[in-house]
Amino acid sequence: MTFATSAARIPVVTVVDPRLKTTSLCLGVGYGSRHDPPGCGGLAHMLEHLLMSAPVGTVGPLVQHLERLGGTANAETGLEQMLFYTQVAAEDAEEALDLLLRGVLTPEPDAATLDSERTAVLQELAAAEADPTDTVQDAFLAALFPDHPLGRPVGGTVPEIGRLDIDTVLGAHRSLFLPSPMVLTVIGPEIPRIPAEFAQAEYTAPAPRPEFPLGPVRAAEHAWPDEFSWVAVGGRSPSMSDDAGRQCYAVLANLMGADACSLLYRELRVSAGLAYAFQAWDRGYAESGAWRVLVGVESGNGAKAVDVVVRVLDELATDGPTDTDLDAARRRARMSLILDAETPLEHARLLAYRSLDRTSGWDMERELRLIADVTRDDIRAAAAHIRSGLVTVVRPEPR
Known part of the structure; x- marks a missing residue:
């Protein structure tokens, strides 16, 4: 198996536990919403959706095929990291690992998949906007880190999501996602075969990323609504x-x-x-x-x-x-x-x-x-x- 990726070899961290009957896999990527270009808020989050939903070869969407193996699969995007993970029966670990790596590193999405996931992301944003437990945390980080990438909402805004097209998202995958620090973690009764051309034998520290200076917090006055x-x-x-x-x-x-x-x-x-x-x-x-x-x-x-x-x-x-x-x-x-x-x-x-x-x-x-x-x-x-x-x-x- 050959991975057509511009990313360096990915370090692998393994834990062998003979008592387990499942294998858990997680690919961590040091790319999050703070790394989205100006005006493209929500790009990392949209990319996460696209990678999990795009077909992998002839087997259909990544998340569907992983769950057809009987396991679970999901992904998440934060301010500085993305995680793609699955847990399957140990005998299915090699197939799951192959699917996970190919789906995330060499995706084959099209504009129709992006449009479908855009709809899902917009619904997710609408749900978050209606939930004060979500909006208060976005507002808290915006006050704690004003005018800083850490203060931007992970999901972006509705206009920003609406402007994203397939070329922009795949361009971010090539130029921002693949060159980011990565690590693969594997926990199971035995370690599935990991392609030599893909995995490093030992953990190697990623190169440090540039940081941005922090200004003062924005401790604005707050008012209380007449409701919970x-x-x-x-x-x-x-x-x-x-x-x-x-x-x-x-x-x-x-x-x-x-x-x-x-x-x-x-x-x-x-x-x-x-x-x-x-x-x-x-x-x-x-x-x-x-x-x-x-x-x-x-x-x-x-x-x-x-x-x-x-x-x-x-x-x-x-x-x-x-x-x-x-x-x-x-x-x-x-x-x-x-x-x-x-x-x-x-x-x-x-x-x-x-x-x-x-x-x-x-x-x-x-x-x-x-x-x-x-x-x-x-x-x-x-x-x-x-x-x-x-x-x-x-x-x-x-x-």
């Missing part, structure tokens, strides 16, 4: 390359997450009774990260809920967590990582996501140690940093 709404409260965190620093913010997210042992759960839900649905998380990118708490609030409760979030942040910035709370948060952060690693498909996705744009392959044990090493002073500093550049965004906006 979602509010995102947070700030910038360390970049993806700062492994030790990022774990502090992961533990901080667990201190303020939806678990019953978290500080915010006790204050926001139990003591104040202001919110039932909320969560906290952190995500790293090239220049910076984004840490946030997302809270669903009834009309009249929004400002009070934000006050509680800010008060807990202030208390953590001043006094830090108790030993008991810190230990629980570290345990929760570690367990989240372990649970993903013990679910084969999630493990394959995690390996691909963590391996892209790194100077060496990802080491889960090292990350677990870094989480365990987070101290009270680390949490104090992280909470103070978030508090100093706090951004608050509410959706829907008042009518």
Whole structure:
């Protein structure tokens, strides 16, 4: 099998587990919405749709044929990465790998397929626009990273999607997608044959990409609608390359997450009774990260809920967590990582996501140690940093 691709050989990260009866495959690509050219927002997302739906040789659309094998298949586009993944019975792994690589690297789409997927993408955008849990996060990133590629919506806009034609999308595949860093992860009872002309024997770090300077956050005034709404409260965190620093913010997210042992759960839900649905998380990118708490609030409760979030942040910035709370948060952060690693498909996705744009392959044990090493002073500093550049965004906006 020959891959007519301008991309370099792709490093392969494998995990052999004889207990498994399935093989999970994930191709990670270091190309996301932030790399879309100006005026072409949503191009990466449209390319993802096209690659999964275009025919592979004579077997029909990639996703349909992978699922006809009895497995599952999907793809996702983020700000900086795309993941294409499938889980199939181990005996079908070689066929699935062949389909996945040919479909993603040497697609044969036509204008009719693009038009069909354009309709699907426009419906996806309409659904997102009607869902405040989506619009609030786009607005939060736009305020956190104004006038920066990280602040653009992943899906683009309706006019931008309407302007995309087959030549533009395939041109982006050739000039932007294929030259991007890539990694293939494989988890199963044995490793399927990977073409020698395609795979590298060992992990090789990708070349660094240019970064863009960050300006100040745009902490605009917000107004509360007379209906149930979602509010995102947070700030910038360390970049993806700062492994030790990022774990502090992961533990901080667990201190303020939806678990019953978290500080915010006790204050926001139990003591104040202001919110039932909320969560906290952190995500790293090239220049910076984004840490946030997302809270669903009834009309009249929004400002009070934000006050509680800010008060807990202030208390953590001043006094830090108790030993008991810190230990629980570290345990929760570690367990989240372990649970993903013990679910084969999630493990394959995690390996691909963590391996892209790194100077060496990802080491889960090292990350677990870094989480365990987070101290009270680390949490104090992280909470103070978030508090100093706090951004608050509410959706829907008042009518």
